[in-house]
Amino acid sequence: MVGERWPLEPLQPERPSATATRWRFADGAGELQFVSSVTEPFCATCDRLRLTADGQLRTCLFAETETDLRGPLRAGASDAELDAIVRAAVLAKGPGHGMADPEWTYTGRPMSLIGG
Numbered sequence: 001m002v003g004e005r006w007p008l009e010p011l012q013p014e015r016p017s018a019t020a021t022r023w024r025f026a027d028g029a030g031e032l033q034f035v036s037s038v039t040e041p042f043c044a045t046c047d048r049l050r051l052t053a054d055g056q057l058r059t060c061l062f063a064e065t066e067t068d069l070r071g072p073l074r075a076g077a078s079d080a081e082l083d084a085i086v087r088a089a090v091l092a093k094g095p096g097h098g099m100a101d102p103e104w105t106y107t108g109r110p111m112s113l114i115g116g
Helices: 070-074 079-091
Strands: 008-011 021-025 031-034 056-058
Touching (some): 056 079, 070 079
Antiparallel strands (some): 008 021, 021 031
């Protein structure tokens, strides 16, 4: 719909694991990106982690579980201990968010509550 009013030209992703499709306005006036996580899922190549404003690590924006980093940091965890915590969280990351499933419901914290 945007392209009907303002012609768009596709751009290459910034990196192979990019989560958005990039477009440039044909007149050169700017660019926009679309993140289509349901219609064009990218979970298998996503390399993003999120650290919330209250020190929780999220391996997916739609994750319903978080890994506490604030507690270990305040308790004086070493870099090696923090590395192990982060690695364990990443290894436990699910294969996808499940949003395409008609039965899916989200009970996690919305972006407005995680500092996003």
